Amino acid sequence: MFHATAQQVFVTALVFARVGAMVMTMPGLGDQPAPAQVRLAFSLLMALVIAPVVVSAFPAIPPTIGALVGEVIREILIGLAIGAILRAFLAALATAGEVMSIQTTLSFAQTANPTMAQQGSTLASFLSLLGVVLVMTTDLHQLFVGAMVRSFSLFPYGHAPPTGDAAQLAIRTVGGAFALGIQLAAPVTVFSVVFNLASGLVGRAMPQFQIFFAAAPLQVLLGLSLLALSLGTMGIFWVDRYREILAAFV
Numbered sequence: 001m002f003h004a005t006a007q008q009v010f011v012t013a014l015v016f017a018r019v020g021a022m023v024m025t026m027p028g029l030g031d032q033p034a035p036a037q038v039r040l041a042f043s044l045l046m047a048l049v050i051a052p053v054v055v056s057a058f059p060a061i062p063p064t065i066g067a068l069v070g071e072v073i074r075e076i077l078i079g080l081a082i083g084a085i086l087r088a089f090l091a092a093l094a095t096a097g098e099v100m101s102i103q104t105t106l107s108f109a110q111t112a113n114p115t116m117a118q119q120g121s122t123l124a125s126f127l128s129l130l131g132v133v134l135v136m137t138t139d140l141h142q143l144f145v146g147a148m149v150r151s152f153s154l155f156p157y158g159h160a161p162p163t164g165d166a167a168q169l170a171i172r173t174v175g176g177a178f179a180l181g182i183q184l185a186a187p188v189t190v191f192s193v194v195f196n197l198a199s200g201l202v203g204r205a206m207p208q209f210q211i212f213f214a215a216a217p218l219q220v221l222l223g224l225s226l227l228a229l230s231l232g233t234m235g236i237f238w239v240d241r242y243r244e245i246l247a248a249f250v
Contacts, residue, residue, distance in 0.1 A: 006061060007055075007058075007060065007061065008051070008055070010058070010061045011051050011054070011055045011058045012047055012048065012051040013072070014058065014071060014072065014075050014157070015047040015050050015051045015054065015075075015152075016043060016044060016047035017072050017075040017076045017079065018075040018076065018078055018079040018148075018151065018152075019043050019046045019047050019050065019079065019148050020039075020040070020043035020044075020047070020076075020079065021075075021076045021077075021078075021079025021080045021083060022079040022080075022082055022083040022086075022144075022147075022148060022151075023039050023042055023043045023046070023083070024039060024043075024080075024083065025079075025080060025083030025084050025086075025087055026083045026086050026087060026144055027086065027087055027090050027131065027132055027135055028132050028135055028136060028141055029042060030083065030087065031132065046145070046148060050148060050149055050152075053149065054149075054152045057152060057156055057157055058157050059157070071157075074161065077161070078151065078155050078161055079151075081161075081166050081170070082147065082151055084170070085166075085169060085170055085173050085245075086144065086147070086245070086246070088170065088173050088174050088177055089173055089176070089177045089180075089241075089242055089245050090128065090131050090132075090177075091174075091177045091178075091181070092176075092177040092178070092180040092181040092184065092238060092241075093124075093127035093128055093130065093131040093181065093184070093238060094120065094124045094127065094128045094181070095124075095177065095178055095180075095181025095182070095185075096124075096127055096180075096181040096182070096184035096185040096234070097120070097121060097123035097124030097125070097126065097127040097128070097185075098120070098121055098123075098124045098181075099181065099182065099185035099188075099189060100123050100185050100188045100189075100223070100227060101121035101122070101123045101124060103185070103188050103189050103191075103192035103223060104123075104188065104192065104219060104220050104223035104224065105216060105219060105220060106121065106122065106123060106220065107121050109121060109122045110122070111125045123227070130231075130235065131238065134235050134238070134239050135242070138239050140239070140242060140243065140246065143243070143246040144246075146246075147246060169248070173245065176241075176245075180238070180241055184234050184237070184238065187226055187227075187230050188223050188226055188227055188230075191222065191223060191226050192219070192223065195215070195218075195219055195222070199211050199215040
């Protein structure tokens with residue numbers, strides 16, 4: 001009968017702490033609708049698979065409980081940092097949806113966003129779910145597994161985590177996600193500006209004409225039509241940018 005040694009249990013526990021923190025925060029499995037039991041089972045399975053690969057990089061078990069707890073907390077923080085950076089880029093689609101909702105006067109339509117566990121505009125919720133679907137259908141989730149393994153080379157055991165570099169990467173990722181969200185919403189934004197200018201000119205030329213009652217339905221209809229036409233290009237562009245982010249970890 002096979003019996004795991006104390007060193008093997010120690011390594012597996014540390015790997016599980018980092019991988020589990022990443023799984024709890026990454027897009028898809030880390031979303032609120034995913035059952036916690038499924039996430040824990042997947043984390044344990046990945047820890048059992050990854051531990052034999054990285055066991056040589058781990059030294060002996062720390063002599064004190066305090067040192068052991070400190071190592072576990074360190075691994076959890078590293079996993080949370082990586083998972084949060086991977087999830088932050090998903091906010092680009094939510095940002096684009098919020099901007100488009102404002103431009104098409106649909107910001108009042110609120111829907112529960114399952115990827116963020118909070119209320120958001122309908123377009124933002126739709127695009128956020130679209131991002132998760134694109135991650136799964138384009139096999140980007142397989143790169144998440146590569147990021148788990150690669151993280152033990154980027155952040156090896158026994159070395160102080162590069163908090164400064166991680167903070168800069170997080171800032172660049174959040175800033176890039178916001179900028180990308182504005183870029184994705186650019187077609188609808190440009191249309192809204194032109195449409196509002198045209199509506200204002202018509203209102204000035206024909207003061208008796210109730211331009212609002214005619215322009216509001218047209219703005220919604222044409223804005224959603226433009227979104228539908230650009231949705232494919234938007235998804236491809238976002239996937240390419242997300243793959244570039246994952247390349248830093250894989």
